Amino acid sequence: MQAGGQSILDRILAAKNTIAGQAIAKVVCKATTEEVTGPKRKHVDFLLQLTHQANASIPDTADLLMERSQNTSWVVAFKSLITIHQLMAYGNERFESYMASHNYHLQAPGIVDRMGMSSSDMFIYIGRYADYLNEKREAYKIMGYDFCKIERGKDDGTLRIMPLDKLFKTLPIILKQIDAILRFDVSLSRVKFKTDCSMYSEL
Numbered sequence: 767m768q769a770g771g772q773s774i775l776d777r778i779l780a781a782k783n784t785i786a787g788q789a790i791a792k793v794v795c796k797a798t799t800e801e802v803t804g805p806k807r808k809h810v811d812f813l814l815q816l817t818h819q820a821n822a823s824i825p826d827t828a829d830l831l832m833e834r835s836q837n838t839s840w841v842v843a844f845k846s847l848i849t850i851h852q853l854m855a856y857g858n859e860r861f862e863s864y865m866a867s868h869n870y871h872l873q874a875p876g877i878v879d880r881m882g883m884s885s886s887d888m889f890i891y892i893g894r895y896a897d898y899l900n901e902k903r904e905a906y907k908i909m910g911y912d913f914c915k916i917e918r919g920k921d922d923g924t925l926r927i928m929p930l931d932k933l934f935k936t937l938p939i940i941l942k943q944i945d946a947i948l949r950f951d952v953s954l955s956r957v958k959f960k961t962d963c964s965m966y967s968e969l
Contacts, residue, residue, distance in 0.1 A: 794830040798845040817857035824864045836875040840888040866907040872896040898946040905939050
């Protein structure tokens with residue numbers, strides 16, 4: 767790991783993907799480098815725009831990010847989950863639909879500390895973050911929509927006008943998602959690098 771920058775491995779992977787003409791893989795690699803900072807906005811924006819293109823491969827993008835989430839570096843794993851979360855929240859619904867239909871279970875990888883800092887706290891943190899994203903996926907799979915995107919309002923919110931039988935089915939699913947985010951217990955003081963935390967407004 768180079769101090770304050772990308773690792774040599776990051777650069778090799780980016781160059782390899784450039785030579786192979788794999789634009790998506792290159793951007794995924796750049797968004798999830800070992801550099802101790804959040805995913806760069808330009809790379810996340812590229813992937814967000816990609817999800818809205820009719821000829822773009824949603825499975826390729828999602829699979830690459832899920833593969834990166836199992837990297838032995840906690841930084842790469844965490845940034846991969848952040849990027850997945852961003853695409854679920856702000857990308858085309860096809861991305862979230864694919865994530866919900868996929869059998870892959872997001873989880874904390876076996877993390878290797880390469881930067882001389884304790885990674886045990888981050889291992890727990892990443893595992894809880896993965897659990898929350900899994901609950902979001904499961905909720906979408908069961909209900910067919912994302913609770914964070916439904917219409918809200920004092921009188922005409924989706925949950926307020928939902929038939930009772932459907933509401934009774936929906937509430938336990940929402941509670942599981944709430945329990946997962948409470949266990950996640952997001953706190954900027956506990957994160958070891960600065961990142962764009964706008965997606966946490968969608969939690």
